[in-house]
Amino acid sequence: MIIDAHAHISCWEELGISGDADYVVELMDLHGIDKACVSDSRSLRYDFVQGNDGILRAVRRYPDRILGYVTVNPWHGEEALKEFRRRILEDGMVGLKLHVSHTRVNYHSPLCDPLLEEASDLEVPVLIHCYDGGASADKAASKHPRVKLILGHMGGPDWFDAIMVAKRHPNIYLEICSSVMERGIIETAVRHIGAERVLFGTDMPLLDPVVSVYKVRDAEITEREKRLILGENMARILNLEA
Amino acid sequence: MIDANAYFGGWAVRTLGVRDPAEFLAAMDRCGIDVAVVSSLKGMVHNTRDGNEEVIDLVEAYPSRFIGLCCVNPRLGAEEILTELDRCLRSGLRGVRLYPPPQLYDLDDWELMEPLMEEAERRGVPVYVTKMLTHGIPYGTTPFRSIKSFVERYKGVNIVATGMNYRDRLDALRLLRKAENFYVELSLDSGVEAARWYVEKAGSDRILMGTGYCLFYPLVGVAKVSTARIPEEDKRKILHENAARLFSLER
Numbered sequence: 043m044i045i046d047a048h049a050h051i052s053c054w055e056e057l058g059i060s061g062d063a064d065y066v067v068e069l070m071d072l073h074g075i076d077k078a079c080v081s082d083s084r085s086l087r088y089d090f091v092q093g094n095d096g097i098l099r100a101v102r103r104y105p106d107r108i109l110g111y112v113t114v115n116p117w118h119g120e121e122a123l124k125e126f127r128r129r130i131l132e133d134g135m136v137g138l139k140l141h142v143s144h145t146r147v148n149y150h151s152p153l154c155d156p157l158l159e160e161a162s163d164l165e166v167p168v169l170i171h172c173y174d175g176g177a178s179a180d181k182a183a184s185k186h187p188r189v190k191l192i193l194g195h196m197g198g199p200d201w202f203d204a205i206m207v208a209k210r211h212p213n214i215y216l217e218i219c220s221s222v223m224e225r226g227i228i229e230t231a232v233r234h235i236g237a238e239r240v241l242f243g244t245d246m247p248l249l250d251p252v253v254s255v256y257k258v259r260d261a262e263i264t265e266r267e268k269r270l271i272l273g274e275n276m277a278r279i280l281n282l283e284a
Numbered sequence: 285m286i287d288a289n290a291y292f293g294g295w296a297v298r299t300l301g302v303r304d305p306a307e308f309l310a311a312m313d314r315c316g317i318d319v320a321v322v323s324s325l326k327g328m329v330h331n332t333r334d335g336n337e338e339v340i341d342l343v344e345a346y347p348s349r350f351i352g353l354c355c356v357n358p359r360l361g362a363e364e365i366l367t368e369l370d371r372c373l374r375s376g377l378r379g380v381r382l383y384p385p386p387q388l389y390d391l392d393d394w395e396l397m398e399p400l401m402e403e404a405e406r407r408g409v410p411v412y413v414t415k416m417l418t419h420g421i422p423y424g425t426t427p428f429r430s431i432k433s434f435v436e437r438y439k440g441v442n443i444v445a446t447g448m449n450y451r452d453r454l455d456a457l458r459l460l461r462k463a464e465n466f467y468v469e470l471s472l473d474s475g476v477e478a479a480r481w482y483v484e485k486a487g488s489d490r491i492l493m494g495t496g497y498c499l500f501y502p503l504v505g506v507a508k509v510s511t512a513r514i515p516e517e518d519k520r521k522i523l524h525e526n527a528a529r530l531f532s533l534e535r
Binding site for chain 1 (some may be wrong): 300307419456496497502
């Protein structure tokens with residue numbers, strides 16, 4: 043089973059790129075992806091409740107294919123916490139998405155503490171946009187050792203720093219989608235932290251799933267390690283049957 | 285299949301460089317690539333003449349597998365770069381590679397560019413312009429505005445832009461529609477369905493498959509086109525025919 047740990051239902055008008063749930067499922071079919079965990083760019087860039095509503099519609103349209111991340115803005119305090127809890131407990135969403143670039147809240151900020159504690163209690167993963175080599179995640183993981191923290195984009199260009207951060211924190215996972223397509227990223231991560239905490243993700247429909255699929259396929263790692271990365275690890279995190 | 289954009293040689297960033305032709309050829313064979321258009325990384329960011337020497341050696345050793353590009357830095361002066369270009373073309377290289385930011389010149393500095401581009405046009409060789417090498421690597425980015433001016437000024441030279449990402453697509457599309465000498469190479473475009481996006485909006489005649497190997501996983505570049513939802517005829521053009529035409533290869 044292939045599970046995409048990082049996808050969207052989104053529109054980037056300024057780039058001439060957009061994709062609704064139907065388009066995302068088309069891409070999944072094209073690349074053999076069984077399930078995708080998605081958030082909505084509206085949540086990230088405009089209104090998180092509206093965006094989460096859109097995700098819920100996508101999940102209901104494709105219940106076997108699309109899983110929803112709740113997105114909130116930590117600046118909204120109790121309102122954000124209630125939205126997170128409600129979407130997980132009542133709507134069946136599977137995790138939390140936080141994005142520092144849009145909200146200007148670092149993950150180790152006190153503003154994130156209640157959300158990360160709640161994620162720990164609810165036992166759902168938190169996907170964070172991570173382009174700082176994992177610096178903020180390092181501190182957040184120390185404060186919240188029970189939370190399953192997924193570092194989207196594997197830290198960005200300073201991905202080796204993120205691997206070292208993951209090495210220090212067993213509750214950190216590295217998700218591989220990125221415009222940083224350097225050869226050797228996957229092999230280096232597997233060598234230092236094992237394949238069990240490396241996750242397949244695509245960032246579709248912004249990025250092309252083909253990039254992440256073939257990064258894994260072209261990597262010099264074992265077939266078992268590829269299976270773990272492509273789906274078995276995320277299935278374990280989400281308590282899905284592989 | 286022709287990889288229209290690959291890099292050869294040493295590289296200071298991590299351990300990405302490939303100096304061993306056998307290792308390079310093994311990667312090409314694994315991906316089904318018959319011919320790779322190669323530039324020297326050393327030539328692009330350190331020393332053009334030494335870098336060109338590496339590529340000349342490679343092309344001499346494997347003339348059926350590699351097409352070499354000559355790195356020149358126009359800032360060194362017309363006489364020096366024309367001499368180097370002549371030496372490289374006589375030695376079997378087939379085009380020019382430019383990467384302005386690390387070599388500290390502007391692509392639209394016409395006084396610098398004129399002698400080189402007149403010579404490129406006279407000899408009928410394509411000129412590759414590097415927008416960027418890869419994300420997060422501190423060698424700089426050529427502004428798209430200067431690429432556009434360059435392409436529009438030198439209409440008699442085929443100009444290939446490499447290092448274009450999805451953020452450049454709308455600008456690249458406008459230029460593809462205006463300028464018949466402009467080509468887009470796809471290795472750095474990580475955005476969704478790049479090949480299909482360009483083919484549907486601008487046709488396939490001036491789109492090129494590149495892998496960016498040895499910096500990137502080569503299979504990614506191939507799969508972007510081979511798995512694309514476009515007609516087989518367009519795939520053939522992007523994977524082979526356009527590059528063959530650009531370098532006047534026999535089919």
